Amino acid sequence: MAENKVKKVTVNTTINGQEMDILIDPYVSLLETLREVVGITGTKEGCNDGNCGACTVNLDGRIVDSCLVLGVEAEGKNIETVEGMASPDGLHPLQQAFLEEAALQCGICTPGFLVSAKALLDNEPDPSEERIRHWLAGNLCRCTGYDKIVKAVTKASKESK
């Protein structure tokens, strides 16, 4: 295997409202960048190939699988992770609803679901059950069977009004 000289790259990006410069290899994913370089581990790795949604983040207003985005692509962009959802005033209504509705069991998929659901409610304040299920189909949960997750999202949508 021929050696390919690859240098680290500086990336200027905004994560959960905080602007920062980070130094990363150009070939690492945004997921790895967040977890290992920025040091926030709320976003999880479930499969590393875009099939489970555990790594979902919000990139410039759209939810993406961060395992399939390069860290360098964060340049000049706004990224929101689960860590950015609560504020000093309290939890986001979705987070509160997830707790009240017991929409998590082991909790590993929860950050991905929260980020995905927030993107839905930000644009569609009153989604039907079908729409919620369709929107969340890219997020796998093995513990809950999705019932309580769907109910929590519906509850949060009503509370946000």
Place this chain on the structure above:
Amino acid sequence: MVSTPENKNYKVIGTRPIRHDGYDKVTGRAQYGADIKLPGMLIGAVARSPYAHAKIKSIDTSEAEKMDGVFAVMTAKDLPRLGDIVRGNSEESGSERHLSENVMAFEKVLYKGHVVAGVAAKDQNTAFEAVKKIKVDYEVLKPVINVDQAMAKDASILHEDYLGDHLGKKVKNTNIAAHVRHESGNIDDGFEKADLVIEKEVDMQTVHQGYLEPHTGTAVWDEEDRVKIWTSTQGSFAVRDSVSKVLDLDVSRIKVTPMEIGGGFGGKIPIYLEPISAVLSKKTRRPVKTVMSRTDVFDASGPGPGGKVKVKIGIDSEGKILAAYADIRLEAGAYPEAFIEAAAKCVFSCYDVPSMKIDAYDVVVNKPSSAPYRAPASPQVAFATETVVDEICNIKGYDPIDFRLKNVAEKGTRTALGPKYRTIGLKECLEAAKDSDHWKSDLDSNPKSGKKRGRGIASGYWFNIGFKSSVNLSLNPDGKVALTEGSTDIGGSRASIAMQAAEVLGIPAEDVRPSVVDTDSIGITDVTGGSRTTYATGYAAYNAAHKLIEQIIEKSALKWDISKDQIEYSDGVVKSKTDSELKMTLKEIADDPPGGPIVSSASVDLEEAGGGFAVHIADLEIDEETGKTDVVNYTAIQDVGKAIHPSYVEGQMQGGAAQGIGWALNEEYFMSDDGIMLNSSYLDYRMPTSLDLPMINTIMIEVPSEEHPYGVRGVGEPPIVPPVPAIGNAINDALGLRLLNTPMKPSRITEALKRKK
């Protein structure tokens, strides 16, 4: 210890407080196995066999060792060679040498993905590149990938030195690790007298628990030969025990700190990476973290056994079961233990069967070594039994619930392994099913869309193991209680354990703060599995809370200088029975108590509890042209004993049903003839998404168990048992054909429809 369930209006039990670890989990603060970072940490990676069955002729790690950024390399030569002492580990048992060899192969690889070597490097990419440089010379052998191949006359043998136990006889050169038999009565007689005898054989492929979090193992091996381990596991003490054996170190040299765990369902009971990280840490004097990829998880962790189950049932002219026979053959994977005793216990568990005979075979095959998967072996045998029962009902025109009620297992019914049932709730579940909105609703058998609908019902069972748990309580100066326990929390159990202590103490659930602690900080606690946690650790919490009250009374007696039997405690207040001036809140007694702080400790080693039964109803809609099957209505009914936190009990019922539905419709290990799993990703190992399931209705029946003061029964495992047969029966109802293989995927449906024509 109280032996009869307390029956009163509970203050905390049955409420739905927010779980104590919830805030950390919805904010991303909770630390799971892969989240740990230690100063100077190196990343471990492993080399895995590309072959399902091969001898290792040599391993050359020299090039990997020379790589820049690689700090250490290891092979099985770096692990002590162990003997064959059988050890029990709650839901896991087996030989020590097999335990070690599954972690890292010594002379033979027995499944694709079997670990052969490990490296520790400065970062993940370097570690992966180093692994690629490890050269292994294999002599490839023929694999056996299912029970038929493994049991055939000239089958390739996995363990040349292993003695199989066939009905007590030791047998060499066999892939049948064990053959057990249970019988009672006279089945030949029973079948002869029978009015109708139905026999069916089901053939099921391996499935995976599918937890979203891959396995991890982080370790520090220090200068004193003490090892610290951080891992996501269902049993910190099981990890400590297993690692002590694999590394030949005393248990007290090992401290296991459980991280939060991202799902287990039984699959996180065995160890995989922990000893590897430990040895690499020993060699580098640095912390080492090793993580599995998703493919590794499928290839090389512990899936649930596939296999074949044949069930034969004979009934009399009144519809009473006279005799039943089962032949159960389950794939243990590379090393023995396919849960065949559990299979035997469960196969006829829902019925009163006067004569039965069960032959069960534990068969090794060239697949990863099976681990428990939520009621291990019960779904497999239920598929066979519930299909036969459904067929009997079809042929005779019996109502499926009435037939089950007529033959129902209840208190006093003799079980397959001998003991009689104590108080159980199957009858109540069946009656609730009959009375449910779902069962009473119309099916709409010819919907406009041109698709066909069908309804199926099935029952299932899982017992609850007991075993050991320990809990410590400490009364804080503000009157709230700290609870420490060792049951890792995969589904909200720390809340239900805290709630049981809170109930005893008569204080709100949020005033008991539970922590899941490491193996140095709590007494021995067996795995979170076998549906034992709320039952056994809850019972320990219950006892510890009573002891805390004793302490409170004792110290109040000292403080007031009166005798103990003049003092009573309830609902956070301790007071004199005779002098109304003498009373204190918990906060007040906690303020400088005479003789020392108020603490208590309790441990239990419980016998098996009453067991849980589940009855599920499934409505399907099937497109006959394509075989596409959708679940349009689903109800899970279960005897939960006493729902400590009803939301989490419902969650277990829904989650188990979802896994069973995936198992029934789409999940399988799609194997090549060479024993390679071709669909080792979430793309092609098809678990249900939110768009694939309807709302899962839950009906909780509470028939308290006799073995726990609140009547708790384990609830986690029964719900995965009925879905596969309920769906098979629904397909039969819709299309008039029976599928006897899982998954009941679209191509099998269209094929079967063609054959029918």
Place this chain on the structure above:
Amino acid sequence: MHPFNYYAPETVNEAIEILNKYGDKAKCLAGGTDVLVQARGEKFELDAIVDIKKIPQLTKLEWTDSHLIVGAATPCHVLYEDSKVCEVFPGIVDSAFLIGGIQIQSRASLGGNLCNASPSADAICSLIVHEVICEIAGPKGTREIPVEDMCTGPGKNALTNGEFLVSLKIPLKNSEFSASYERFIPRNEMDIAVAAVASSIELSNGKVSSCRVALAAVGPTPIFAKEASELLVGKEPTDENIRKVSEKAKDIASPIADMRGTIEHRKDLIEVLTRRTIEKALERAGG
């Protein structure tokens, strides 16, 4: 994974220069939902990845008098969130809406799906039945090829050294044209097609003046089922006539058996999906 460099050129020519320099050691990055998985899975060894999303032509959605021009890296969601695209080209939107889930659709593009050239790709059949033209740029200049010539084998496309796909030109049709794409998957989302069909129909005086049927996942590349398509031209779209097309499509299909499907099931599905997509296309065309 072999370490690679990252480039984000802002013009077509810059991109050509980089791609030409690295040859087969460089690949374009649009949504990344195929290429990053493959790079990690060691399908190939890259020295460079060329992010084409900063080139304006690559992410545009432009209506001209004769075409809708979709940049090769335009994400799927842009298409299905545009009401005019949904109205005029529902068949294309069918595909865009089916590739992966919401997260994938935020990034994945029809152009990327096409260049990835998987036999079971979700975009390619729709593009074929819409007679889409590929605009390609390379060291020797730009060229155009019909989309059905793009896939040359499983995972192989017609691009040569230094070339990359710039945009897709979708010809505008009259109002009696429409199309539909349907794929069969065992779950309801997130699966690769077991079999899939796109059909387009153009009507004239109650008869079919043009019909195109394309099949996915039943051959080494997506198949333009010309012989089947021709059976309906000039005819009335009766059930019997449609059935002739679907039976012929089933004949043309040459699937293999793999972990996603059996040969028999795939052939059956082709017949069913051809029928259903023609019926849907007719319904959309107002027939």
